[in-house]
Amino acid sequence: MSDKQMTINDIAKMAGVSKATISRFLNGHFERMSEDTRTKIDQIIKTSGYRINQQAKALTDKQTHLIGMVVADIENIFSSMLFKGADQIFQESGYQIILMNSNNSLDQEQKQLERLLSLRVDGIILQPVSEMASHYQFIKDTGTAMVIVDRKLTPQSWPEITTDNYGYSQLLGNFIVRMGYQRIVMIGEKIIDNSARTERYSAIKDIVNKAGISAKLIEIDRSTSDSDIYNLLMALSDNLENRTAVYALKGTILMRVIAILSQYHVAVPGQLGVVAFDDWDWAKLVQPQITTIQQNPQVMGKKSARRLINMLENDNMKIDTTLIESSLKVRDSLVDYHKSKSI
Incomplete structure (x- = not known):
């Protein structure tokens, strides 16, 4: 085979089947597919060096396993510990986290949130710059799951993980x-x-x-x-x-x-x-x-990650508040x- 990147069309031609059949195979939908066809496609994929395009697959699955996290001040060690706690839980659960900084600016925060939405993140953890929930209505309009961390919004519109x-x-x-x-x-x-x-x-x-x-x-x-x-x-x-x-x-x-x-x-x-x-x-x-x-903050990060995963995997959209113990x-x-x- 040449060094050219193999595509789903190439695999379909080599197997003598339609592109739709290859797509069904890659997504594990084997109904209406004979054992001979499954074996043939599997062998061609293995010998051709074809690699599944995970980004394209995510478009099909409608899930990217990407999580966005926006903190107010990335220079503050609180933010580092918050991220560390969340990242540990997401890694264990098969999610990848993208960290962004709002620099305590509402305008920058909105730009960062819009960037995350354009990346089709599955969910967002936000340390908000504003107290007003109306500033984040555009996230709710997309149906993207979100957890508020460290601070509170008025009125409360998402789960919140914070300190008393x-x-x-x-x-x-x-x-x-x-x-x-x-x-x-x-x-x-x-x-x-x-x-x-x-x-x-x-x-x-x-x-x-x-x-x-x-x-x-x-x-x-x-x-x-x-x-x-x-x-x-x-x-x-x-x-x-x-x-x-x-x-x-x-x-x-x-x-x-x-x-x-x-x-x-x-x-x-x-x-x-x-x-x-x-x-x-x-x-x-x-x-x-x-x-x-x-x-x-590390426990706060872990709790916020677990809460977001619960929202994504169990469709638990309950709006509640979790208080993290201080001393x-x-x-x-x-x-x-x-x-x-x-x-």
């Missing part, structure tokens, strides 16, 4: 209050359109209202300088005179806060308490180690002002 951000942030806030702090300064990226950050912020506001203390919010982006952050922390803590705990709303913000406090020689926990909602185990990499709510890790970054006062 409000509950765990409330747990952390109560601990801060119990340690005798009079002010909590939250710091993070803009909370609008981000359900995780909104819930963490709301929990602290509810805690301080009950406790009769104050809470402030610092919203930053990539253009916010270290000196700007330092000046805001100083102003909101009354130049370190107020018993203030800084609450970093995610792990990457925590690392930046710690670097700034070190740069400006602010002692933790002596002058400022520091806590965080940690995406990964950043808090164990610094001294003192930081009190955190510790998430488990409060008490370390050395807060001063117990009640105890220090009594000493």
Whole structure:
């Protein structure tokens, strides 16, 4: 045989049968096909070196075994661990995953989602940039299965795999209050359109209202300088005179806060308490180690993959919420002002 790629037409001519018969053979439909014909086609395929075009076969099967995953910030280690967990489950189940980054941009997110739809993915795992389900109606219109991970949509329109951000942030806030702090300064990226950050912020506001203390919010982006952050922390803590705990709303913000406090020689926990909602185990990499709510993104990725496979293989389209367990890790970054006062 020549080096030319064999086609289904070539096999049909060699076997003396129709192209439709070859197609039925390749797809395992042997009814109305004699044993002699089956044996003849099988031998020709084996001796000719013909390779099934999996992409073309997927068009026939109407299933590609491709899964799309879009994360908000691929530079965040949370996204890497999320992908790792999902990829493990998909590999075990015979699916291939395509990872894409929205870079926290709604426009880019839509382009990435449209690219995945053009690739005819069987399903999508999405860490959404927007809270509004209407922004993703075009996916529902295609009938493509989807699971929302880490965040929530309003109204809920797909299965969601997330953390109890409000509950765990409330747990952390109560601990801060119990340690005798009079002010909590939250710091993070803009909370609008981000359900995780909104819930963490709301929990602290509810805690301080009950406790009769104050809470402030610092919203930053990539253009916010270290000196700007330092000046805001100083102003909101009354130049370190107020018993203030800084609450970093995610792990990457925590690392930046710690670097700034070190740069400006602010002692933790002596002058400022520091806590965080940690995406990964950043808090164990610094001294003192930081009190955190510790998430488990790898488990979140595994759960989202299993939920999507269940949708695809069992036609389970139930809209539900799965909460992934987190934990409060008490370390050395807060001063117990009640105890220090009594000493």
